[in-house]
Amino acid sequence: MKQLEVQIMGQSYLLGCPEGGEQRMLEAVEKVDGAMCRIRDAGKVKARDRIAVLAALNLAFDAAGRHSAPQAATALASADLTSAGINGANGNDPRLAGLLERLDRALRQDGRLL
Template sequence: MKQMEVTIMGQSYLLGCPEGGEAALAAAVAHVDREMSAIRDAGKVKARERIAVLAALNLAYQLAGAPRETPAPEADVDDALIKRLDEALGHDGQLL
């Protein structure tokens, strides 16, 4: 595992990073830094630990509210699944 030095709100951190994950980690660090800096700049919270917790909660809330991307099932896939279930259940347990 590779190590990357990053800066969040002026503080340096040494983080482990899987090979090839540098860009994703840098984007995540930038996102966290923006969120924490916005909370700090609002002026209501001064403690770094409290800012970090609030930023984590804000980011988790954003992720929880994000729409999930699930592909719509294809009709032929549904039909094939129903057919397989019907075959497995036999005539007494047919779904349709």
């Protein structure tokens, strides 16, 4: 296993990576860094853990959309996920609204995920 040192939102991380997977890992790091920086730069969220969770949810939602295109296209249109964070809890998708409410409650409880 190879180790890569990368920067995500200005912080260094040492990541394990399988041989031959370096390019894919660097592409993943670039996506995560970009998603987190866009959320941070929008100025609506300051806590690094909340930024990470929102970026992960955005990326996971996008990835799920690629696997079930017709249903995901409808969900994306109604959810209104943006690069500045998840703003789509507007009643169009009750599952997404419920997920966001649970996430907000959990993060308000102690301000950290782990």
